[in-house]
Amino acid sequence: MFRHTSHLQFEAKPEKPDAHYARKLQELIGGAYGEMTVTMQYLFQGWNCRMEGKYKDLILDVATEEIGHVEMLATMVARLLEGAPAETTADMVDKDPVVAAIIGGMDPQQAIVSGGGPTLSDSNGVPWNGRYIVASGNLLADFYANVAAEAQGRLQTARLYNMSDDPGVRDMLKFNLARDTAHQNMWLAAIEELQEDGLEGAVAPSALFDEEHSEHAGTIWHLSDGTQGNQGRWASGPTPDGMHEFSYLQETEPLGGKASAPAPDPLLYATSP
Amino acid sequence: MFRHTSHLQFEAKPEKPDAHYARKLQELIGGAYGEMTVTMQYLFQGWNCRMEGKYKDLILDVATEEIGHVEMLATMVARLLEGAPAETTADMVDKDPVVAAIIGGMDPQQAIVSGGGPTLSDSNGVPWNGRYIVASGNLLADFYANVAAEAQGRLQTARLYNMSDDPGVRDMLKFNLARDTAHQNMWLAAIEELQEDGLEGAVAPSALFDEEHSEHAGTIWHLSDGTQGNQGRWASGPTPDGMHEFSYLQETEPLGGKASAPAPDPLLYATSP
Amino acid sequence: MFRHTSHLQFEAKPEKPDAHYARKLQELIGGAYGEMTVTMQYLFQGWNCRMEGKYKDLILDVATEEIGHVEMLATMVARLLEGAPAETTADMVDKDPVVAAIIGGMDPQQAIVSGGGPTLSDSNGVPWNGRYIVASGNLLADFYANVAAEAQGRLQTARLYNMSDDPGVRDMLKFNLARDTAHQNMWLAAIEELQEDGLEGAVAPSALFDEEHSEHAGTIWHLSDGTQGNQGRWASGPTPDGMHEFSYLQETEPLGGKASAPAPDPLLYATSP
Amino acid sequence: MFRHTSHLQFEAKPEKPDAHYARKLQELIGGAYGEMTVTMQYLFQGWNCRMEGKYKDLILDVATEEIGHVEMLATMVARLLEGAPAETTADMVDKDPVVAAIIGGMDPQQAIVSGGGPTLSDSNGVPWNGRYIVASGNLLADFYANVAAEAQGRLQTARLYNMSDDPGVRDMLKFNLARDTAHQNMWLAAIEELQEDGLEGAVAPSALFDEEHSEHAGTIWHLSDGTQGNQGRWASGPTPDGMHEFSYLQETEPLGGKASAPAPDPLLYATSP
Amino acid sequence: MFRHTSHLQFEAKPEKPDAHYARKLQELIGGAYGEMTVTMQYLFQGWNCRMEGKYKDLILDVATEEIGHVEMLATMVARLLEGAPAETTADMVDKDPVVAAIIGGMDPQQAIVSGGGPTLSDSNGVPWNGRYIVASGNLLADFYANVAAEAQGRLQTARLYNMSDDPGVRDMLKFNLARDTAHQNMWLAAIEELQEDGLEGAVAPSALFDEEHSEHAGTIWHLSDGTQGNQGRWASGPTPDGMHEFSYLQETEPLGGKASAPAPDPLLYATSP
Amino acid sequence: MFRHTSHLQFEAKPEKPDAHYARKLQELIGGAYGEMTVTMQYLFQGWNCRMEGKYKDLILDVATEEIGHVEMLATMVARLLEGAPAETTADMVDKDPVVAAIIGGMDPQQAIVSGGGPTLSDSNGVPWNGRYIVASGNLLADFYANVAAEAQGRLQTARLYNMSDDPGVRDMLKFNLARDTAHQNMWLAAIEELQEDGLEGAVAPSALFDEEHSEHAGTIWHLSDGTQGNQGRWASGPTPDGMHEFSYLQETEPLGGKASAPAPDPLLYATSP
Ligand SMILES: [Ca+2]
Ligand SMILES: [Ca+2]
Ligand SMILES: [Ca+2]
Ligand SMILES: [Ca+2]
Ligand SMILES: [Ca+2]
Ligand SMILES: [Ca+2]
Structure with missing residues (x-):
């Protein structure tokens, strides 16, 4: 069960609105490596963890933090959209190319669908979906996926950091970058710990090595x-x-026979002699 | 540019058909961690690599191999479906519960859409899509993703290995397991090499450490x-x-202010006092 | 069975083209609360209605009208795109920032894919899909969904109304707004009627109240x-x-035991002690 | 910011496993009207609410509860899958039609991908996505959507209630049914309150009535x-x-002119005389 | 604008219910080549047609017919589901393998979501989406797509024909097969006519032949x-x-230079020397 | 099994970068009729072909070529993005409307996600997916789909040709146009050959003509x-x-009875008298 406080984990106040940037930040909310992905990936890993104790407790600590990261970004997006020229008309576009450009680069759904707020989509407006997450039950395989997610997340945050010079935006992103550093290190440490605890090796899963070719x-x-x-x-x-x-x-040759499909079922009407 | 030989990288011949298993194998073709994902992930990483030399060459060697893994699985699925009771009718179902069960557990699209062949979907019939892959230009971040993909891939292959006792199926999967071992080790080694070459550290990207909080x-x-x-x-x-x-x-308190959304734009008709 | 007349239910003639607006209007064609959603939602509700008579007849009246709303919007989009600078090149962009901005804000698929016509997508180009609709067989549950759809639809139309000052566009939207008012009222009235007819109560479904906790x-x-x-x-x-x-x-405590997952199946290789 | 306790809001313990039912319950996790939808819908509505006070506080109370509903269902699914015959092979299928049938009706990804746990998908394995939610900023429009979601949710829960006779499953569903009743009533009450507070009327939004036709x-x-x-x-x-x-x-005639598309742009190569 | 009669274009009455078959028929409703695809493809082609006259009139005749095909199939699915054992529990499954198999092979959403009716999805439960259709404005390119759609449609119908021995089902499918024959011939004839009218050649579009290499x-x-x-x-x-x-x-060599990506932007943090 | 050479099938060098155009070209990579679609469509058709010989060999020749077309376009996109103003901030936007417009019209994911490279998405950023392809086993039905794909592909390429005046871009597109011409002709010839070989007629499939109505x-x-x-x-x-x-x-009347749904299952709670 969860509880919520309306205070943000870290401040999320832009100095001034920036409608283009509000679109770009959607990548960190609903992109394949955004905060919703790590939120759901860690929640499902925690719930699916088959061993009580330190690993499960850690996963749920971090999962719970990540919901708050979505909250920070959602708040930031709404504030970046304050006063955005959503109602600009064709006449206004013809008269002022800067306004025209801003309109052109906005996410139209942030205005039409959300009324000036965030959506659960990425920076191209594609909705977040549940296939972005993995929770396999194997902690090593999943922790590798977690390192990967935090690495892509920090990389995207770093790129976005350079796309704004707003001190408020940058202040929040400095926190996000640091958390991505912490979490990346944390999962790397957890991978070492899994191996030191004798639970997993370097390759996941630790099975079938004597059966594979x-x-x-x-x-x-x-x-x-x-x-x-x-x-x-x-x-x-x-x-x-x-x-x-x-x-x-260096010299490679196929080991298998010819790729061929079997004789077709006549009632499926494949073309055949 | 690519060239193709009709010989498979490794043999893919089941001893006998198994329509249920043909559905399950779809996970390794079109699942989020199936062979199509690594094929496309490595191809786009290779094309997007900003540094000529050993890393790019390695990525493209492996990418090219992976297309052949899709081919092996596609061939296996077609052969597993040979003679599948696609045309069984309600009467036959009523008479023979085993036939009924097999029909019920089949992927209907393998018959209706593909005429007894594979689709580009996962084991639930959900189509593969381009958001499963990542090619960020940052090799460390991407190699972490590659380790993660090969780990989930080997895990799923190991699970599938136990779901068949067909010697031909198992022979192919023993090859697949071994390749997943090789590739998982290879990306782990490439991560070490990146660090030894001084190109990246442990955390991706190697930037903004002095700006983050x-x-x-x-x-x-x-x-x-x-x-x-x-x-x-x-x-x-x-x-x-x-x-x-x-x-x-141990004791955690929010650092930010209240999460609040700005005053709404009157022309967007948010409810407001 | 259906019949069609080429005359529009209401006029859909812009005074002049507006390529940006043509993109935004896609929300009303292929968005989650666009005209395609209500078309398909009402058609499937009508076909799935388990009671002949006034409710079914009403649903099918309205469903049939909604196909014509898609037609009006599709026609409007094609007309708004007339003369759109689809073939503008980089040189032209460099020379004229207004042209540049218009190009930048256009939906590229309206030109490249549809040749200057509408697509079946929303304003971010995401395709409409069948999960947007519901037709549960329970009329109360579905009529609530219909009120919700018409309310979001009217809200989005009102927002779009303020984004154009073209008299022809506004004339059509005044009709659309009125129809959304009519349909919203109509489903609210139908909910009252269901309750007066003793078919449903306020909460859907009218069942299991004596079994729920x-x-x-x-x-x-x-x-x-x-x-x-x-x-x-x-x-x-x-x-x-x-x-x-x-x-x-005010004081809330969990009522359940600890969330824990059962011991794993060894052949699924979850990490476990 | 959020906090979590490992205790469930209500108990989620089946008396015995049931692999078929574990698949069906996915509808309440990742279906269009499952718990993830209301979780995200209410969170985004709360974050996007433009008026501090009772409405916003209520929305966030309920949003926070809903995350815990996902947790209960995820836990239940893992427990229903305990001992599921994931590794059954073709030989076993041939010998025991009941085993065959159970295998055929399982969600293969619950075994292959999640290792015996839930996925973030519906009962057909289609992933949950962000287009299922709405948070428009207009409370009336959104509360109608909330009533609709709780009504479909209660309806689906009621149907699922009849598909199990496991006392533990039914005990949890009796709680879920009751919460859906409470929430459905609550949103209906909140709609009345909005109107009594003079913030909205019966039709959303309360605007443009004098401009619409x-x-x-x-x-x-x-x-x-x-x-x-x-x-x-x-x-x-x-x-x-x-x-x-x-x-x-009773007698209806189109009010608009002929639906026609404008003359095509020659460089877009439409067929034209 | 459209009008509707409640009479079906052709009868759609199964002799008896068949829950498995109800799932399979979903392919013809919401599959990539099902009736919804041709409905929407032809409607958008008609609305996007840039030439008044026989082609546009034909397209809209057929488009209007296709909506009625969706209606026939939706009706058939509801009737095939009559009395389906949706509420079967684990106990019943253990006792009767035929019931078990039928449950296992059903589409769970037809019961849980639609209450015994059709969904707008394919036979694997994947929702229909707007990217299945094309309406390019070029009649030749689109008529080729129409032939292709009718060919795949007839092929899938033929396969489904062999999966039922119900006289009522087969009677409807005999009509569907005939309509697919008629429409396939019709689009082939329309392609000839386009060429005889001098509007298009054999290759679409009839442009840039003197500029291509x-x-x-x-x-x-x-x-x-x-x-x-x-x-x-x-x-x-x-x-x-x-x-x-x-x-x-016979002997092929690449004509281009090496595939290489340009030097990266330092602020995007690609790995580079 | 496949092999790869780093040389492109044809040169892909723009004279100068053009970030807007890089977005538009995505349509040819990951659009429904882009190069990925024909690549995968032909590969799966080749693997699923039930007849050894000239048809299968041809399909696999062309499939293998198409992978190289994706490579050419991926390379072109990366080069068009060189020096793109990805890090432009709000201040810069305010000062220079041309920069503003270019930023607004860019695909944000090409910078944020791919670091200046292509994605596997279309020009609206929607990911490519496996439902775009068909490989039915029936060669006639599939070759019609191939003609259709090449026709739409050539049409889109022709449109894109007019949207650039860069000599390097145009040089590559002249090759692409020619290949689309060649392949369109080739599949048309293959259709004739199928018929001359007596394997198929004009309508697919060549079956059930004597059973259809x-x-x-x-x-x-x-x-x-x-x-x-x-x-x-x-x-x-x-x-x-x-x-x-x-x-x-000319005079058309429905042939079927009334569309009605059967009496509902009481445990599914449809509204009924
Ligand atoms: Ca985070
Ligand atoms: Ca592989
Ligand atoms: Ca409407
Ligand atoms: Ca709930
Ligand atoms: Ca049809
Ligand atoms: Ca090509």
Whole structure:
């Protein structure tokens, strides 16, 4: 069960409105790597965690924080839209190219649908959806996904940081950047801890290593004509999981037979001789 | 530019058809972590890579391999569907509960739409889409995403491995498992290499550390009532990026003001006093 | 079965083209509360209605009208796009900022895909989809949804009304506003009629009131820290359905046990001790 | 900002697992009218509310409760899946038709993707998305949408109630039914309160009544051939908003000119004479 | 503007219910090539047609018919669901494998969401969407799309025909098959007519033939290792448009330079040396 | 299995960047008729082809070429975005309307998400998805879809050709136009060949002609009020398949009974008397 306070985790006050920027910030609300994704990813991981204790408690701490990040961004977007020229008409556009440009670059749904507020969509207006999240039950696989999400999130926040010179916007983003740093480090630390606790190895899941075709578990296949694919540490030496040796296959040939589809069912009317 | 041989990278021949399993395998074709996702993720990362050389060459080697994985799975699905009772009618269902059950558990579109072949959808029939991939231009952020994708991919393959006892199916999956192991190790090695080459640190992107609010870059906020969230290495000590100290904030209070939306635009007709 | 006349239900002639506005009007064609939604919602409600007579006949009258509303808007969009600078090039953009702004604010698919006509998408270009509609078979539940749809529709139309000063556009929108008023009133009247006919009560569905945990059927839980949530008529007194008493629970505690997930299936490889 | 306790708002313990039912319950998690929809709809309405005080406080109270409803359902789904025959193979299917049927009716992603837990999808596996919610800033329009959502939600819960005879499942659903009753009544009461406070009328929004074509604001057009569409209170008498008179137009003719598209732009290559 | 009669274009009465088949028929309602697609495709083509006269009139005749096809299928689905065991519980499933199988193979939303009626989704429950249609303004390009849609539609109908032995279902499908034959022939005839009228050629659009790189307008590139790609009429001789000569390029080499991405913008933080 | 060379099939070098155009070109990458669609459509058709030989070999030749077309466009988009003013702030917008307009018309995700590269979306930012493709197993039905796709593709390319005057962009598009011409002709020739080989007729599929209600297989129903729908070759004379006679039904009446839904299941709570 959840409780809410109307105070924001951190301040979200722009110095002045900026309708273009309000559109761009939607990426951090409803984009594939926005705050809604980490909120839902962590909530479902917490609920789906099969082991009581420190990992589950940590996941739910962070999940609960993330709902508040959506709240900060939603508040910021509404404030950036204050006084936006939503009702500008064609005549006004013809007279003032700056107004015209601002209108053109706005998210029309922020005005028409939300009345000057945020939507649950990304910066192109595409709605957030539940396939953006993963909660597999395997903590290593999921923590890798969490690092990835926080890394893309921090990268997008950094890009957006340079697209505004508003001190209020930048103040909030400095907090967001720091939280993305903290969370990225945290999941990296949790991955180490999983391994030190003997719960997982480097590769997820820790299973079926003795059943997989191990002769194919360390090779890199040369299939594009770049010449330097064999010059990194992935081309020789022990693998990070400590269980295999890397090698780079310069000459590659298919191992399987011809790709063919079986004779068709006559009642499905495939073209056939 | 690409070239194609009709021979599969590895054999994909089931011993006998299994219509239920053909549906489940769709997850590895068109699921969020299926082979189409890594195919497109790596292709776009390769095309979007801003640095010629070993990383770009590696990415394109692997991207090209992945198209062939989609091909193997597509071929396997068609073969698993051979002789599937697509035309079974209500009468037959009433008479034979096993036939009834098989019909009920099939993906109807594999028969009605594809004539006994695969679709570009997941195991629930939801189409694959372009938001599953990421190619940000930042190799560290993207390689984390690649590790995550290969980890979820190997996990799903391992689960599917236990859902079949067909020797042909299992033989192919043993190859797939091994390739997922190889690729997971490879991206982990590439992350180390990026750091050793001095191109990236542990946290992506390597920027704005001196502008972010650093007092918030190492704290974990206690916001759920679990009591053990402070018992891992994320609760104290140096962060993996070597630049911060972890601390666990047991008592947490909002730092921001009240979340409020600005006065509405009268022409947008929000309810207001 | 349907028949069509090429005459519009009401005139849809702009005085002059306006490419920006053509994009915005897409919201009323293919948005979640656009004319396609009410068209399909009412058609499926009509076909799914389990009672011959006045309700079914009314639903199908209105459903049939709504197809014609899509037609009016589609015609208006094509006319607003006449002469739109679809082929403007970078050179022209550099020379004339107003042209530049107009190009920037256009829906590119109206030119590239539809050749100067409407698409079946909203104002951000997201396609209309079948999950926007509901036809549950329960007329009360559906009529509530119809009131809601007409209310959002009228609200969006009112906002769009202020974004144009073209007399022809406004003339059509004055008709649309009036029809949304009529339909909103009509569904409100139909809700009253359902109750007077003894077919439904105030709450949908009229079932299971004696099985639900009635001690929880009138309480409002205080879970956010606002102090005035208890100051409306929802905080005490009889409920609109006449069957319960409202009360506001100032002190709230969870009634359930701990949220925990069961022991995992070993073959699904969840992380576990 | 939010806080979380691991205790559920109400108990969610099935007496025994039921894999088919775990799939069906997904509708209440990630369906268009499931708990995620009301959670996000109320959160965004609260954040977008332009008037401090009782309405905003109420919305945020309820929004916060709804997150906990998602939590209850997610927990229930995981428990219903305990011991589900995820790894059943074709051989087992051939031998036991009941097992076969259960496998066939399961959501494959609950096993393959979530490892025996819930997904953020509906009962057909289609992901929840952000277009399901509305937060327009106009409280009347939104409260109508809220009544509609709670009505569909209670209807679906009632249907699901009859699809299980598990005492634990039914106990939780009795709570859910009661909350849907409470919330449905609450939004109905809030609509009355808005009108009594003089903030809104019966029709949303309370604007442009003097500009709309008022001669079309009370008519029902006879366009389908049912004969009883004129027999309800919507066919004559005052409208619920008290501002118009209903009338039923038995003979209907289009008021507009021919629907025609303008001459095409030659560079867009429409077929033209 | 449209009008409606409650009589179906053709009878849609199954002899007895069949819940499995009701799910499969959804493909013809809301699938990518179902009746909703042709309805909307033809309506938007008609409204977007830039030439008054026979083509536009024909398109709108057929568009109007197609709405009635959706109606027939929606009616059929509701009737096939009559008495479907929607409320079957786990106990009943354990006792009767045929009931179990039927439950497992049903579309759960037809019961939970629609109360025993159709949805606007395909046979996997994925909602129909507006990107399935095309109305480009170019009649040749669109008529090719129409032939394609009617061909896939007839193919899917033919497959579904073999999945039922209910005389009532088959009677309706015999009508549907015939209409798909008629419409497929009709669009083929309309393509001939466009060419005879001198409005279009064989290739759409009839433009830019003198600007395109004509040396590449007749060649087939050998890029896969099949050996018989050069054995059809596409490998030599005049092209169907009468303007080019086919040739098969056995030895193929890329004509362009290396695929490389430009130097990155430093503020976007791509990994770079 | 596939192989890749880093050389492009044709050059893709703009003379100078153009951020607006980079957005528009997305339509050819991730639009419903872009290069990704034909890539995947042909790959799945090739893998699903039930007849070894010339048709399958041709399909896979062309499929393999198409992957390279995506590559050309992805490369072009990255180059068009070089130096795009992604970091422009509100101040800069206020000062320079041309910059403002360019910012407004850009795809924000090309900067925020992809770091100056392409996405797998269309020109409105909607992600490409797997429902855009068809691979039915019936070659005639699929080749009609291929002609349609190439026709829409060439039409969109022609429109985009006129939206740029950059010699490098135009040079690439001249190649693309030519390939679309070649492929359109090729599929038209393949359709002729199928018929000459006696594998298919004019209408797909070549089945059930003797079971369909043949009296409805040649009629056009007059259902809209246009007067010239009967003036084309579709109104009389033999049908293209040589098996029927066209006729135009001027007076049309429904053939079926009333559309009605069956009595509802009481446990689904439809409103009923
Ligand atoms: Ca965050
Ligand atoms: Ca792979
Ligand atoms: Ca309307
Ligand atoms: Ca609820
Ligand atoms: Ca049809
Ligand atoms: Ca191409």
